[in-house]
Amino acid sequence: MASDDRHDSAPDLRILGDRITLQPSGFVEPEPGTVGEDGREQALMKNMARFRSEPWRFLREVSLYVSGTGWRAYDHVIGQPIFYSGFSEHIKTQVMSATLLQTKISQLAEMRVAVEEKEGLLNKNDKDFATQRAQRRAVLVQSLQEVAENLTDNMICKFESKPFIRGAYYMVTQLLLRAYHQGIHVSSEEVLRLRKVAEEAEKKKQSIIFLPCHRSHVDYVSLQLLCYRLGLALPVVVSGDNLNFPIVGSFLQHAGAMYIRRSFGDDQLYTTLVQAYIDVMLQGGYNLECFIEGGRSRTGKLLPPKFGILNFVLDSLLSGRVEDAIVCPVSTQYDKVIETEGYVSELLGVPKKKENLADFLSGGSSVLSLRLGRVDVRFHEPWSLRGFVNDQITRHSKMPSVINVNWRDTKNQYVRQKLLRSLGYKVLADINAVSVVMPTALIGTVLLTLRGRGVGRAELVRRVEWLTARVRAKGGRVAHFGNAPLSDVIERGLGVLGKDLVGVVEGLAEPTYYAVDRFQLSFYRNMTIHLFISEALVAAALYMRVKQGGGPAIQDISYRDLHDQVFFLSSLFRGEFIYSGEGLVVNLERTLLGLEADNVILIERDEMRNITKVGISAAERAAGRENYDFYCFLIWPFIEASWLAAVSLMGLSPPLGYKDDIWVQVSKAQNSAQLLGKTxxxxxxxxxxxxxxxETLKNSYQRFEEEGMIQIIKSKDARIPPRLRIAPEWRPMRDEKTGSLLASGRLWDFTEKIASSRREGKNRRDGATVSTRVLKLTDELGRKLFDEAVRLEEAKGKGSAPVRLSYEEERSLRRSMREQKRKRSLDGRAHL
Known part of the structure; x- marks a missing residue:
C-alpha cells in the first residue's frame, strides 16, 4: 500500500509535543526497536520531556516556555502585531469610533426620539422643545454608546499577553496530544505555500480568513496550535456565546475567541457592532477563523454553508470598506472524534446540554486516557476574495438570464445573495477537495456497505483496498499508509474505533468483524460519501428496476427514466450534499461512463452513440453486485430519512372536525416524525x-419548506416557537365517512417517487403495507399533534403556542410565500 499517487505526494509535517518531523509521503511511525538508527526520521526538535521519566529535563523545558526562549517567544510571527499590552483597548477604540457604528447609534437615537414625540412624551408646543429634544437625543446616544461598549468588551478577542499564550500553548498541547497520541499531521507542501501567502498578506496588510469544516471542538484548538508552532499570527475565532461560561470563556477569549450570539433577531445595534468589528479586523489585516457550517456536524459529512459571518465579510468587501482578503479553506480529519457518543444522543432526540465548567472538566479528564490516533489538517490553496467576486460577476454577466440583472451592481440584494451562495459552496467544495480519508472512515464505510452480519479479516482487507483505490481514482486523498502492510493499518484503525463500535467474533475459522453501533459508525461512513454521491444517485435510480427482480432485461432502465429519477433525487438532497457545478447532464454522463469503465454497468447506445438504456453488467452480477451494492448502501439511509419525513407530512393533514388553519410547532412535528421512524x-x-x-429529518423539512410543501411561520415574539402547516395544495385527502387518510394525491405520489429508490427489506414490501398500516400510524401520531396543540393553547400550559395566526403573521406569511416563489423562479434550479 505504498502511496505513489499524486494526491499523496507531499510529505507530512508531524507535530507531536515539542517535536516537529518532516516525513516522506506515506510515512508510518515504526514500532520501537523495529528500525535501525539510520532508518528513523530526523526530528528537527527534541521530544518534550515527562516529569516522571526526566524531571530535570522537564523543568528545563517548562522554563523555556516561561522565559520565551527561541521559537517559544512567539516574537517574529508572520502577520500583524498581536499579544501586546493594550491590544484589546486599541481594537475596542477602533470599533467604537467606526463611522458605520456611530451612524447607526445616531439613527437609533433619532428613531427613538421620533417615537417619543409621537407618543406625546415630548411636547412640540413647549417653548424649549428644541432644547429638550436635543438633550433627550444626547442621553439616548450616550446610553447606546455605553451599551455598545459593554457588548464590544464581551465580544472581542483579547490578544494581550505573550506569557499567557506561551503557557496556553504548552498546556493545551500536552492535553490534546495525550488524547490524539499520534500527533497532528499537515502537508509540508501546503504549509510552505501558506507561509508564503501569509508573508505577502502581511506586506499588503490583508487578512487570511481560515474557513474550516467543523466536526469537533478540537478543530479550532488544532488550528491555533498549528498557527502558533508555524509562526503565523493566530486567527480570531468566531465562536458562539454558549462557550462563554466562567473561567473557560475568559481563557478562550484571551486565546483568540470572539463571542457572538447564535441569533441576532432584529437587534440593529448588535448587528452593526458585529459588522464594525469584522471591518476593523479585515482593515487591520488580522487573521480570522470562521466555521463555514456554523455548528459542528453531528453526521460526519459537511453541512450546508451558514452565511452569517460570510455575509459580514462580503459586505466589508462589496461596500469598499475593505480592499481584499485571502480565503483559506481548511479540512480537519480525525481517526476518531471525541464527541461522537454525545452526537448520537442528540440525533436520537436527547436535548443538547448547555456547556458548563463541570462537564468541561469531567469530559477533559476522561479524554486524557483515550488513544484516539491522529489529527490530519489540510490547507487548500488560498485565494483572493476580491478575485473570486470579480470572476463571479464577469461569469454571470456573460451568461444568458431570464431576468434583467446588472451583475456589477453589488448593492442589488439578488446579486449579493448569488455571490454569497457561490462563495459558501465553493469553500465546501474546496474543503472536500483536500480532505483526507482516515483508516477509521475506510473501515466504517466498508462495514456499513456489505451485506450480511459480519465480515472476515481477509474480506475486510480486500474491500478496504478496493475502497482506497476508488477514493484515489475519484481524486480523493487517503491518510498516508507508507510501506506498512494494509492489515496493520486496519488493525490500528480497529483499535482506535474500539470494541464499542466494532466487535469481533473469535473462535471461528477467521476473525469476523461486525458493526456494534451502526448509528455511531455511520459518522465515519459519511466522511467518504461526498466522493461517490454521483455514483450513489445513479445506483439508487437504477434500483427502481433492479428491485422488481426478474431477468437482466427486465431490470434495465431507459436513459430518460434514469435521468428523471437522478434529477429528482439530486434535487431532493440539494441541502445534504455538495454537487459539481457543471450541471446534471454533464455529471450524469461522466458518472455513467465511469461506472461503465469500472464494469459496474452496461450501456446501450443508438447509432448516434446516444445512451438509450442502462443496466447492471454481467461481470458485476457475477461478482454478486458487490460494487453496485456499495453505492446503494451509501445513499439508502438518506433516501429512507427523506421518505420518513415525507410520510410524516401525511399526518399533518387536519383530522375531520379540525379547521385547516391550525398550526403545530415545528419541533413537535419533527419529534413526531422521529417517533414514527423509531416505531x-x-x-x-x-x-x-x-x-x-x-439532523437529516430537519434538512428534509427545510427542503420541503423551500419547495412550498410546508409553510413555516416564525413569530417576532421569541417566546413563541416556529410553527408549521402543510400547504393547502399538498394536503392529502381523507375519506369523508371514516376520516382516514387516502393513499392518493400529490403528496402520496411524491412519497412513492422517493420509495421507488428505497431499499426493499426482507420484512416488508412497499405499497400495500405503507398505504394501510404505516399510513394509519402516521395519521394517529398526527392527530395527537393537533389534539395537543389545541389542548395546550386552551389551557395556556407550558410549551403552548397559538394554533392560529395573528393578522400580522398572516401578512408575513403572504409576503414570505411570494418571496419564496420569486426565489424559486430566479434561482432556476431543479425543483421537486
Whole structure:
C-alpha cells in the first residue's frame, strides 16, 4: 500500500509535543526497536520531556516556555502585531469610533426620539422643545454608546499577553496530544505555500480568513496550535456565546475567541457592532477563523454553508470598506472524534446540554486516557476574495438570464445573495477537495456497505483496498499508509474505533468483524460519501428496476427514466450534499461512463452513440453486485430519512372536525416524525436506524419548506416557537365517512417517487403495507399533534403556542410565500 499517487505526494509535517518531523509521503511511525538508527526520521526538535521519566529535563523545558526562549517567544510571527499590552483597548477604540457604528447609534437615537414625540412624551408646543429634544437625543446616544461598549468588551478577542499564550500553548498541547497520541499531521507542501501567502498578506496588510469544516471542538484548538508552532499570527475565532461560561470563556477569549450570539433577531445595534468589528479586523489585516457550517456536524459529512459571518465579510468587501482578503479553506480529519457518543444522543432526540465548567472538566479528564490516533489538517490553496467576486460577476454577466440583472451592481440584494451562495459552496467544495480519508472512515464505510452480519479479516482487507483505490481514482486523498502492510493499518484503525463500535467474533475459522453501533459508525461512513454521491444517485435510480427482480432485461432502465429519477433525487438532497457545478447532464454522463469503465454497468447506445438504456453488467452480477451494492448502501439511509419525513407530512393533514388553519410547532412535528421512524424501524418497515437522525429529518423539512410543501411561520415574539402547516395544495385527502387518510394525491405520489429508490427489506414490501398500516400510524401520531396543540393553547400550559395566526403573521406569511416563489423562479434550479 505504498502511496505513489499524486494526491499523496507531499510529505507530512508531524507535530507531536515539542517535536516537529518532516516525513516522506506515506510515512508510518515504526514500532520501537523495529528500525535501525539510520532508518528513523530526523526530528528537527527534541521530544518534550515527562516529569516522571526526566524531571530535570522537564523543568528545563517548562522554563523555556516561561522565559520565551527561541521559537517559544512567539516574537517574529508572520502577520500583524498581536499579544501586546493594550491590544484589546486599541481594537475596542477602533470599533467604537467606526463611522458605520456611530451612524447607526445616531439613527437609533433619532428613531427613538421620533417615537417619543409621537407618543406625546415630548411636547412640540413647549417653548424649549428644541432644547429638550436635543438633550433627550444626547442621553439616548450616550446610553447606546455605553451599551455598545459593554457588548464590544464581551465580544472581542483579547490578544494581550505573550506569557499567557506561551503557557496556553504548552498546556493545551500536552492535553490534546495525550488524547490524539499520534500527533497532528499537515502537508509540508501546503504549509510552505501558506507561509508564503501569509508573508505577502502581511506586506499588503490583508487578512487570511481560515474557513474550516467543523466536526469537533478540537478543530479550532488544532488550528491555533498549528498557527502558533508555524509562526503565523493566530486567527480570531468566531465562536458562539454558549462557550462563554466562567473561567473557560475568559481563557478562550484571551486565546483568540470572539463571542457572538447564535441569533441576532432584529437587534440593529448588535448587528452593526458585529459588522464594525469584522471591518476593523479585515482593515487591520488580522487573521480570522470562521466555521463555514456554523455548528459542528453531528453526521460526519459537511453541512450546508451558514452565511452569517460570510455575509459580514462580503459586505466589508462589496461596500469598499475593505480592499481584499485571502480565503483559506481548511479540512480537519480525525481517526476518531471525541464527541461522537454525545452526537448520537442528540440525533436520537436527547436535548443538547448547555456547556458548563463541570462537564468541561469531567469530559477533559476522561479524554486524557483515550488513544484516539491522529489529527490530519489540510490547507487548500488560498485565494483572493476580491478575485473570486470579480470572476463571479464577469461569469454571470456573460451568461444568458431570464431576468434583467446588472451583475456589477453589488448593492442589488439578488446579486449579493448569488455571490454569497457561490462563495459558501465553493469553500465546501474546496474543503472536500483536500480532505483526507482516515483508516477509521475506510473501515466504517466498508462495514456499513456489505451485506450480511459480519465480515472476515481477509474480506475486510480486500474491500478496504478496493475502497482506497476508488477514493484515489475519484481524486480523493487517503491518510498516508507508507510501506506498512494494509492489515496493520486496519488493525490500528480497529483499535482506535474500539470494541464499542466494532466487535469481533473469535473462535471461528477467521476473525469476523461486525458493526456494534451502526448509528455511531455511520459518522465515519459519511466522511467518504461526498466522493461517490454521483455514483450513489445513479445506483439508487437504477434500483427502481433492479428491485422488481426478474431477468437482466427486465431490470434495465431507459436513459430518460434514469435521468428523471437522478434529477429528482439530486434535487431532493440539494441541502445534504455538495454537487459539481457543471450541471446534471454533464455529471450524469461522466458518472455513467465511469461506472461503465469500472464494469459496474452496461450501456446501450443508438447509432448516434446516444445512451438509450442502462443496466447492471454481467461481470458485476457475477461478482454478486458487490460494487453496485456499495453505492446503494451509501445513499439508502438518506433516501429512507427523506421518505420518513415525507410520510410524516401525511399526518399533518387536519383530522375531520379540525379547521385547516391550525398550526403545530415545528419541533413537535419533527419529534413526531422521529417517533414514527423509531416505531417503523422496530416493526420492520424501516431498514436503517440512521434514518431517524434528527439532523437529516430537519434538512428534509427545510427542503420541503423551500419547495412550498410546508409553510413555516416564525413569530417576532421569541417566546413563541416556529410553527408549521402543510400547504393547502399538498394536503392529502381523507375519506369523508371514516376520516382516514387516502393513499392518493400529490403528496402520496411524491412519497412513492422517493420509495421507488428505497431499499426493499426482507420484512416488508412497499405499497400495500405503507398505504394501510404505516399510513394509519402516521395519521394517529398526527392527530395527537393537533389534539395537543389545541389542548395546550386552551389551557395556556407550558410549551403552548397559538394554533392560529395573528393578522400580522398572516401578512408575513403572504409576503414570505411570494418571496419564496420569486426565489424559486430566479434561482432556476431543479425543483421537486
Amino acid at each position: 417503523l424501524y422496530h416493526q420492520g418497515d424501516l431498514s436503517y436506524f440512521e434514518a431517524v437522525n434528527k
